[in-house]
Amino acid sequence: MGIQERKEREKELRRNAIIDAAESVIFTKGYWMTTMDDVADAAELSKGTIYLYFKTKEELYWAITLRGLKILTDFFQKAYNEAETGLQKVFLMGQSFFRFSSEHPDYFNALGYYEIKETDPAAAETVSSMCDHEGMECLDLLIRALSEGIRDGSINPEINPGTAAVILWGQAAGVIQVMAMKGDHLQRRHGIDLSSITDDYFRFTRCFLENKNAAR
Amino acid sequence: MGIQERKEREKELRRNAIIDAAESVIFTKGYWMTTMDDVADAAELSKGTIYLYFKTKEELYWAITLRGLKILTDFFQKAYNEAETGLQKVFLMGQSFFRFSSEHPDYFNALGYYEIKETDPAAAETVSSMCDHEGMECLDLLIRALSEGIRDGSINPEINPGTAAVILWGQAAGVIQVMAMKGDHLQRRHGIDLSSITDDYFRFTRCFLENKNAAR
Amino acid sequence: MGIQERKEREKELRRNAIIDAAESVIFTKGYWMTTMDDVADAAELSKGTIYLYFKTKEELYWAITLRGLKILTDFFQKAYNEAETGLQKVFLMGQSFFRFSSEHPDYFNALGYYEIKETDPAAAETVSSMCDHEGMECLDLLIRALSEGIRDGSINPEINPGTAAVILWGQAAGVIQVMAMKGDHLQRRHGIDLSSITDDYFRFTRCFLENKNAAR
Amino acid sequence: MGIQERKEREKELRRNAIIDAAESVIFTKGYWMTTMDDVADAAELSKGTIYLYFKTKEELYWAITLRGLKILTDFFQKAYNEAETGLQKVFLMGQSFFRFSSEHPDYFNALGYYEIKETDPAAAETVSSMCDHEGMECLDLLIRALSEGIRDGSINPEINPGTAAVILWGQAAGVIQVMAMKGDHLQRRHGIDLSSITDDYFRFTRCFLENKNAAR
DNA sequence: GATGAATGAGATTTCATTCAT
DNA sequence: TATGAATGAAATCTCATTCAT
Numbered sequence: 001m002g003i004q005e006r007k008e009r010e011k012e013l014r015r016n017a018i019i020d021a022a023e024s025v026i027f028t029k030g031y032w033m034t035t036m037d038d039v040a041d042a043a044e045l046s047k048g049t050i051y052l053y054f055k056t057k058e059e060l061y062w063a064i065t066l067r068g069l070k071i072l073t074d075f076f077q078k079a080y081n082e083a084e085t086g087l088q089k090v091f092l093m094g095q096s097f098f099r100f101s102s103e104h105p106d107y108f109n110a111l112g113y114y115e116i117k118e119t120d121p122a123a124a125e126t127v128s129s130m131c132d133h134e135g136m137e138c139l140d141l142l143i144r145a146l147s148e149g150i151r152d153g154s155i156n157p158e159i160n161p162g163t164a165a166v167i168l169w170g171q172a173a174g175v176i177q178v179m180a181m182k183g184d185h186l187q188r189r190h191g192i193d194l195s196s197i198t199d200d201y202f203r204f205t206r207c208f209l210e211n212k213n214a215a216r
Numbered sequence: 217m218g219i220q221e222r223k224e225r226e227k228e229l230r231r232n233a234i235i236d237a238a239e240s241v242i243f244t245k246g247y248w249m250t251t252m253d254d255v256a257d258a259a260e261l262s263k264g265t266i267y268l269y270f271k272t273k274e275e276l277y278w279a280i281t282l283r284g285l286k287i288l289t290d291f292f293q294k295a296y297n298e299a300e301t302g303l304q305k306v307f308l309m310g311q312s313f314f315r316f317s318s319e320h321p322d323y324f325n326a327l328g329y330y331e332i333k334e335t336d337p338a339a340a341e342t343v344s345s346m347c348d349h350e351g352m353e354c355l356d357l358l359i360r361a362l363s364e365g366i367r368d369g370s371i372n373p374e375i376n377p378g379t380a381a382v383i384l385w386g387q388a389a390g391v392i393q394v395m396a397m398k399g400d401h402l403q404r405r406h407g408i409d410l411s412s413i414t415d416d417y418f419r420f421t422r423c424f425l426e427n428k429n430a431a432r
Numbered sequence: 433m434g435i436q437e438r439k440e441r442e443k444e445l446r447r448n449a450i451i452d453a454a455e456s457v458i459f460t461k462g463y464w465m466t467t468m469d470d471v472a473d474a475a476e477l478s479k480g481t482i483y484l485y486f487k488t489k490e491e492l493y494w495a496i497t498l499r500g501l502k503i504l505t506d507f508f509q510k511a512y513n514e515a516e517t518g519l520q521k522v523f524l525m526g527q528s529f530f531r532f533s534s535e536h537p538d539y540f541n542a543l544g545y546y547e548i549k550e551t552d553p554a555a556a557e558t559v560s561s562m563c564d565h566e567g568m569e570c571l572d573l574l575i576r577a578l579s580e581g582i583r584d585g586s587i588n589p590e591i592n593p594g595t596a597a598v599i600l601w602g603q604a605a606g607v608i609q610v611m612a613m614k615g616d617h618l619q620r621r622h623g624i625d626l627s628s629i630t631d632d633y634f635r636f637t638r639c640f641l642e643n644k645n646a647a648r
Numbered sequence: 649m650g651i652q653e654r655k656e657r658e659k660e661l662r663r664n665a666i667i668d669a670a671e672s673v674i675f676t677k678g679y680w681m682t683t684m685d686d687v688a689d690a691a692e693l694s695k696g697t698i699y700l701y702f703k704t705k706e707e708l709y710w711a712i713t714l715r716g717l718k719i720l721t722d723f724f725q726k727a728y729n730e731a732e733t734g735l736q737k738v739f740l741m742g743q744s745f746f747r748f749s750s751e752h753p754d755y756f757n758a759l760g761y762y763e764i765k766e767t768d769p770a771a772a773e774t775v776s777s778m779c780d781h782e783g784m785e786c787l788d789l790l791i792r793a794l795s796e797g798i799r800d801g802s803i804n805p806e807i808n809p810g811t812a813a814v815i816l817w818g819q820a821a822g823v824i825q826v827m828a829m830k831g832d833h834l835q836r837r838h839g840i841d842l843s844s845i846t847d848d849y850f851r852f853t854r855c856f857l858e859n860k861n862a863a864r
Numbered sequence: 865g866a867t868g869a870a871t872g873a874g875a876t877t878t879c880a881t882t883c884a885t
Numbered sequence: 886t887a888t889g890a891a892t893g894a895a896a897t898c899t900c901a902t903t904c905a906t
Contacts, residue, residue: 032248035879046888048882112328133869136405143406162408163416166398167391173381174390182382189352192360192378201381208420219906227869251896261872268896435885443890468876478892483877520803545704575838594840595678595848597829599823606822607815614814617780622787629805632811636856659865683900694867696903784904 015053018043019067027092027106031061061110062127063164068107069134075100086149094172094205095141098198101176112177131164136183139165149209156211168205231269234259235283240277243322247277277326278343284323285350291316292357297423302365303425307405309358309423314414317392328393365425372427384421389416447485449477451499454492459538463493493542494559500539501566507532510575518581519641525574526604526637530630531606544609571597583642588643600637607633663701667715668689670708675754678710679761710775711759716755717782720746724789734797735857741790742820742853760825787813787842797857801854804859816853822850 021043026034036057040047054060079092101108104161149155179186179194186192237259242250244320252273270276295308317324358381365371395402395410402408454474459467468489472479486492511524533540574597583586611618611626618624669691674682684705688695696777702708727740749756790813797803827842834840 006409013371023404037879041888047880048888048890052886053879095900125290132401134400139406160408160412160416161350162402162406163413166408167417167420168395170391170394172390174388174393175386178382178386183350185348186378186382190355190378192376195375197379197382200376201383204383204424207423209872221870230869243869252898253896262873263897264872266897271898273897409877439889467874469874479876480878480893481891484890487877489876557765564833568833571838592844592848594838595845598826598834598840599849599852600847602823602826603819604822606820606825607818609822610814610818614783617784618810618814621784622791622810624808624814628808629811629814632808633815634899636815639855640852684902687867687899695901696867696869697865699902700865 002037011053018045018050018053019060019063021045023064023067023106026061027110059127062131065110065125065131066134068083068104068110071104071107071133071136072097072100072111073137073141080141080145083145085154086145086147086152087154087193089145089210090142090149090155090168090209091147091202091205094168094202097169097172101180107178108176108180112173124155127151139169142168151213155209159209164209171205172201234261234266234269235276235279237261239280239283239322241327242277242280247273264312270312275343280323280349281347282324282350283353284320284326285415287320287333288313288327289350289353290358296361297307299410301368301370302363303370303427305361306358306371306384307421309361310384310418313385313388314392317396320341321396324392324396327387344409353393355385358385370429373383375425380425387403387421388417433562435586447587449475450482450485451492451495452521454475455496455499455538458496460540483633494563494593495537496641497542498559498566499571500536500542501563503536503539504529504532504543505566505569505573508570512573514579515577517586518577518584519586519643521577522574522581522587522600523637523639525577526600526634527602530608533612540608540612544605571601585643587641591641596641604633605636652778663680666693666698666701666845667708667711671712671715671754674709674712697748707775709758709777712755713758713761714775714779714782715754716758717779717786719752719755720745720748720759720787721782726784728789728793731793734793734795734800735859737793737801738790738797738803738857739818739850739853741793742816744821746824749828753828756824756828756855760821787817801859803857807857812857819853820849 018039022034022039023041033132036047036050039060040050043050047198050060075096076093079096080089083089083092122193129200143161146155146159146161150157150159150161175197179197181195187194234255238250238255240253241258247255252263252266255276256266257264266276270279291312292309295312296305299305299308359377361379362371362375362380366373366375366377391413395413399410403410450471454466454471457474461470468479468482468498471492472482475482482492486495507528508525511528512521515521515524554623575593578587578591578593582589582591582593606630609628615626619626655657666687670687673686673690675772677686684695684698687708688698691698698708702711723744724741727744731737731740791809793808794803794807794812796807798807798809823845827845831842835842
């Protein structure tokens with residue numbers, strides 16, 4: 001019995017080692033520029049072995065994405081748990097998102113790679129759909145926090161939690177991405193300070209969410 | 217005299233026809249999945265001819281992107297011209313962005329593809345850098361509108377135009393992207409209405425920009 | 433233990449089989465006219481496999497050249513070992529050269545193809561530089577034989593071994609090449625007998641080398 | 649009448665200008681590496697025009713070779729005319745050959761390019777066969793000089809003029825080629841002085857040709 | 865005569881994936 | 886389980902040559 005378990009554990013370890021290696025290459029060269037040879041070299045394994053653990057190159061990519069999403073979910077979960085009011089929860093989640101993007105910029109980028117679309121729909125229940133599931137988890141937490149905020153009076157009750165969640169998510173992601181991609185350019189040519197963007201973004205968001213009628 | 221001109225014109229026409237063809241393929245299959253053979257077939261030209269007009273596949277991609285950016289700049293320019301106050305200009309620009317994304321969803325996506333980063337910095341003054349230039353044009357218009365709004369009292373004077381422009385741009389792009397990618401999912405599984413997202417997004421933005429001290 | 437060795441051996445065998453195939457094509461159609469498809473077809477392998485063993489077409493060419501040079505070195509070595517006096521060694525080497533050119537005319541030609549000059553000087557320690565090394569080996573043997581001849585009195589002591597070696601090598605190669613290329617023409621149109629050219633060439637050489645003061 | 653002539657002359661001029669251009673490129677990049685575009689660019693003409701004057705790339709090459717051969721024939725002719733005895737004529741020709749190779753190294757190399765063999769035998773009477781003819785002219789002059797030398801007693805009568813001519817030609821060409829290709833190497837690594845090679849080569853040749861019985 | 869756009873066959877090289885060991 | 890040699894389809898790009906203007 002124990003022998004079986006050990007084998008399972010070792011298999012999982014190796015699987016993770018492969019993802020580690022794949023990450024380091026893909027994050028450097030980009031998905032399309034990375035070859036399975038690169039991955040095998042980085043993993044110090046043969047190419048055949050890689051295919052023993054991942055059926056295709058794409059699956060490898062989804063496994064990386066899943067990792068990123070799991071980290072993000074953790075961030076969100078923690079934010080959800082630690083804050084008191086709904087509004088605070090939402091804010092902490094927002095800040096977590098920014099923190100995630102700066103602590104794990106590569107994972108953040110990976111989440112945006114959606115050019116690799118599932119061609120074969122038979123691939124349901126694979127890593128790819130686990131990503132979908134995990135992504136929804138995040139959104140759900142956000143929606144839940146918004147609903148709580150409306151209930152506890154910290155958030156403007158005219159807001160629709162689902163709609164707002166999508167907006168908040170999209171906005172944050174968009175702002176982060178622009179900062180990441182055009183950051184240097186903006187700073188050098190336009191003298192725009194990146195940290196002030198973040199600050200303003202949150203002031204902005206507060207204005208939207210806050211329940212102005214509430215006795216603070 | 218005229219003969220030279222006509223040739224120029226024909227060359228430009230053919231160049232455009234090639235971009236047309238490339239677009240139709242790339243927008244369907246994605247940049248990496250599209251081969252130069254696909255493009256040639258779609259253009260009903262030989263592969264060699266394609267390479268006569270575009271030195272690399274990448275250059276072809278930038279030409280498409282440039283088209284998209286030019287359309288967007290037009291949208292922005294028109295918005296800028298047509299509205300009265302700074303605030304109205306900014307709003308009309310925002311709406312133009314959403315309109316652009318719904319009228320030209322493929323161009324909108326193309327603008328996000330920036331994974332194909334300039335590898336060779338010697339590529340200045342090529343189509344790629346024309347894109348950068350065109351992109352900045354849009355941002356500049358937005359900044360100008362914001363500044364005007366502050367001057368004419370329609371926009372909150374505490375706002376920094378540069379920072380706000382980046383935030384607005386990033387937010388809009390992010391929200392649109394989420395809507396485009398997860399739209400179906402959100403509508404079906406979460407019952408979230410897409411048009412209400414847009415509406416809420418603009419209410420959100422108004423709250424941020426408006427000068428509350430102004431006598432309305 | 434043996435399994436590793438066997439694999440090495442098999443790899444070497446295949447490598448040689450590829451060179452065999454490449455030779456047969458290149459010797460027929462010429463380097464520039466031969467395509468990697470031709471080589472793959474001749475080797476009854478896929479093109480990819482060829483590139484597994486040789487990084488470029490050029491490397492394949494150098495491998496062929498190296499083979500030729502090795503054969504020639506063997507010829508020279510044997511000549512060196514078998515003859516007694518220095519003069520005899522030199523003569524036997526000359527005859528070996530002619531024999532090499534008639535037994536391996538294609539290799540002889542390959543040695544002349546040096547048009548494909550090393551473009552990338554980073555290519556040191558590759559097959560190409562092994563050729564240079566092997567080529568010098570031949571010349572060294574010749575120089576050694578000439579020096580011995582001067583010491584043992586069989587060769588004219590006024591001769592400088594290095595200079596003479598270069599002359600002898602160049603002369604022989606040149607005469608052989610003319611015979612190979614214009615041979616038919618000379619025989620048919622000018623009635624010149626090829627074998628008499630060889631004979632005369634050696635008489636010629638003897639006249640140059642012999643130590644006339646030696647008691648024969 | 650004059651108008652026709654002028655046109656002929658102009659055509660010939662342009663043809664020569666094209667060969668000039670082709671030379672400058674081919675001598676730099678090598679035949680196979682040179683494209684017809686390169687030639688057209690260098691000639692400041694359109695590619696179509698090049699094809700108006702030369703049916704194929706190969707024909708262009710032969711035209712260059714022919715130029716080289718004509719220069720060489722001139723050298724030989726002059727040598728033949730200027731020297732007195734047969735032996736002197738032969739020597740002067742040999743020296744001319746060396747001079748040719750140092751004054752026109754590129755033409756000398758071009759003469760060796762014989763990898764471009766005539767595939768289509770229907771191409772007789774083209775530039776290629778003019779080359780053959782011109783090449784034979786040189787050899788004929790040499791044979792004639794040798795015969796004269798035998799008649800006038802300056803050359804060893806046991807020698808067969810045809811055979812000797814081929815040997816002399818081949819030897820000289822071979823020695824020059826080795827010097828050209830391995831010259832640097834020989835000088836640097838082996839300390840062999842190139843000019844002494846030439847000197848020794850001629851001493852060598854004298855020993856072969858001279859009529860020792862002649863009263864000098 | 866001169867042009868240069870168009871061709872299209874083909875060159876070299878790459879790489880995801882399979883499979884015998 | 887692990888290997889890595891083999892595959893072969895496909896990718897990008899080139900170039901001698903033709904031909905309509």
